[in-house]
Amino acid sequence: MKEIRLAKYGKHHAMLSCIGLLLLACSLPVSAAAENAAVIHAAVMHFVRAHLPANVSHARIHVDGPAPGLRFPGCDHLQLDFFGYGNPYGNQTVTVNCPGPSPWKLYLPVRLTISQSVVIAARSLSAGRVLDAADLSVVQRDTNSLSGGALGSPQQAIGRVLRFGTLAGQPITTSMLNAPEVVHAGEQVTVYAEGDGIRIATIANALENGRPGQAILVRNLQSGRVIRGTVTARGAVVVPF
Incomplete structure (x- = not known):
């Protein structure tokens, strides 16, 4: 009879141990069991929005995936980065990497409308x-x-x-x-000859129209010599020597 009681006690103790293990499993964080697709999607949205240029005030972000209902192994810390060139104004791909405890990686296309x-x-x-x-x-x-x-x-x-x-x-x-033309053919213009810290000014007739930065021909009124110089924003012509 004593042996039977011990057997019953041992069986009862084993059942209590099993129940304790089940309770322990139920008390684990959800993230340790699985990663929800919606959580991953929200993380990518936040990552992309955080990397938008400062001059962008309105942008529509569309993340392709993960499909609703999919569950991935739990992750201690999701790592997100751009795959290839992260175009801040256009379409891109974001990698979602889980280093552990059960490693996995996703590549999610992202479409931006800015x-x-x-x-x-x-x-x-x-x-x-x-x-x-x-x-x-x-x-x-x-x-x-x-x-x-x-x-x-x-x-x-x-x-x-x-x-x-x-x-x-x-x-x-x-x-x-x-740029608009600031020198017109037939007009008199001031010509500056510059070089080695020296600047000499003279008057010439413009033979061509000219915009700032453009090279044109002018005729020196004193010598009659035709030279080429660069038009300035103020309508003068500079000739190096």
Whole structure:
């Protein structure tokens, strides 16, 4: 009889031990058991938004995945980084890496839609036109649809000269513009000969039109000699010697 009681006690003790192990497993943090897809998705959203350029105030971020309902092995600390070049204004890929306790890695595509102010032609404009404020408008456009050099402020275009005609609504870019001509053929201009710390000024006739930074021909009024010099922003011509 004594042996039977001991057997019953041993069996009862084993059952209590099993229940204790089950309770211990239930008390473990959820993150130690699995990572929810929604948590991973939110982490990527936060990572991308934190790396947007300071001049971007409005951006729509779309993360492709993970699929809802998927669960991944629990991770002590998720590590996020850009895969390849992290284009701050366009589409990119983010890696989600779990170093342990059960390592895994995801590559999640991210699509960015960023709007920025863009200067456009308010109406159809012809080549050679010197732009004024009435020629221009400012709209919001998706950066993914813009070519390089798009202007963000009308002040960047006012007073500049269109190199070719544009249609109403067309974005104005830096490559479409020239500085205005500040020297015109037939006008008298001041010519500065510079070199070795010496600067000599004389008067010449411009033989060509010229914009700042452009090289043109001028005729010295005293010597009659034709020389080539570079137009300055103030409409003078500089000749090195």
